[in-house]
Amino acid sequence: MTALRIALVAGEASGDILGSGLISELSKRFPNSTFEGIGGDLMIAAGLVSRAPMERLSVMGLVEVLSRLPELLSLRKSLVQHWLKNPPDVFIGIDAPDFTLELERRLKEAGITTVHYVSPSVWAWKAKRIYKIKEAVDLLLALFPFEAQHYEKTQQRISFVGHPLADTIANDPKIPIARDTFQLASTQRVIGILPGSRSSEIRYLARPFLEAARLLWQHNNDLVFLLPAANEKRYEQLQRLIDESFSDLPVQLIMGRSREVMAASDVILIASGTATLEATLLKKPMVVGYKMAGLTYAIFSRMLKTPYVSLPNILAGEALVPEVLQKELTPERLCAEVEHWLDSSTDKHYVVQRFSAIFEQLHKNADQQAADAIELLMKEKGILPHA
Structure with missing residues (x-):
């Protein structure tokens, strides 16, 4: 069996999920391969x-990146040098x-x-990318079916693989027993609070x-709130x-x-972020909030080419869930939007139906599809022998 040397770079938790599934699938096909x-x-x-x-x-946002730019450039340079020396x-x-494309360019240039x-969000901003x-x-490798059309001008080789989250959720035995796991009574209504995985997201x-949860609790004393922390640092910050x-x-x-x-x-x-896709695939009504540094938001909002910022609305092509951003992000507004979902069974039913359709569209065994596309590319490049 062919043993390969495969290099990968992921920048955040969502990429870590994608990368782990891909490494596992490639390891099955090419035992004794190394990954770094x-x-x-x-x-x-x-x-x-x-x-x-x-x-x-x-690192989140344009302004926040500036203080870390020398470190990021130094890290990328060291990776380029390492892989040029050890291809x-x-x-x-x-x-x-923003980190990986230049790294890819340098490596591709070297053969x-x-x-x-x-796919970067060329359909939302920076179309010339x-x-x-x-x-x-x-x-x-694209996660969503509508993305290929945006690359027709360059005849980019692109493969729609679906989303691994849909595959994982379809087979997760913990989902049906989640309420029992947290010892929740049948009479209790549960609000999940997910303010993000980055330190800056927690801060904003x-x-x-x-505060919105406190208002909700004052209005509805049967509510309980669950707040997951992405890692130990976020846990300490939230605690x-x-x-x-x-x-x-x-x-x-x-x-x-x-x-x-x-x-x-x-x-x-x-x-707003990848977690909203997970909530979509779990078919859960949600209120999406986001806030960032004022200058960063001013720049992003001018660049944005879509009417929506959250993945469920972008995928559906309609405003299925409320988006509460920047100055609008107040406890009172958030509370009102959550209470709407608690009170409106008709809207809730429609959203669950739409989310179910999105789930079926993205449930395609993505790890396997991605590995298939990479394996075919390597055969065409002569890295692997043709069968």
């Missing part, structure tokens, strides 16, 4: 040797396009086969989310906030287990 680069706990558990902590790449058979950049997993992507990437969103300002609130702070929290919830109050 940058990834999180899941990719490391799957067999990656990580050359730097993934959190070094997890892998294939390099796979997983999302994080190394490159793959980019997750399709030309940079063509220059940097031999194969683009956790307090207004919890301090609860101890200082929300010790009166019936909120369970939980290490990890965000999917089980969402599965147990009647409504989810959630930061």
Whole structure:
């Protein structure tokens, strides 16, 4: 069997999920292959040797990146030098396009086969990036079916693989028993609170989310609140906030287990990002909130080419869930939007139907589809022999 040297770089938790599934699938096909680069706990558990902590790449927004720019450029330079000296058979950049695309360009220029997993949001902003992507990437793996049309101008090689989250959720035995896991009574209604996985997201969103929870509890004393922390650092950050300002609130702070929290919830109050897709695939009504530095938001809002910012609305092509952003993000507004879901069975039923259709569209065995596309590319490049 062919043993390959495969390099991968992921920049945040969602990429770590994608990367771990892909490493596992490639390991089955090519035993004794080695995997190195940058990834999180899941990719490391799957067999990656990580050359730097993934959190070094997890930076939100344009303004926030500036203070970390020298470090990020230095890290990318060191990775380029390492892989030019020790070329892998294939390099796979997983999302994080501001970091990985230039890395891919440099490696492709040197003759190394490159793959980019997750199409950058060229349909939302920076549409001209399709030309940079063509220059940097031999194969683009897309998670959503509508993305291919945006690359027709460059004749980009692109493969729609579906989304691994749909596959995982379809087979997760913990989902049906999630309420029992958290010892919830049948009479209790559950609000999941997910203010994000980054420190900056917690800083901007956790307090207004919890203040909204307090208002909700005052209006509905049968409510309980579940708050999952993405990792130990976020747990400590959230615990301090609860101890200082929300010790009166019936909120369970939980290490990890965000999917089980969402599965147990009647409504989810959630930061815009990949977690909203997970909530969609779990068919849960949600209120999407987001806030960032004012200058960053001003720049992003001018660049945005879609009427929506959240994945459920973008995928549906309609405003299925409320988006509460920047100055509109007040406890009162969040509370009102959550209460609407609690009170409106008709709207809730429609959204669940639409979310079910999205689930079926994305449930395609993505790890296998992605590995198939990469294997075919490597055969065409002569890295693997043709059968």
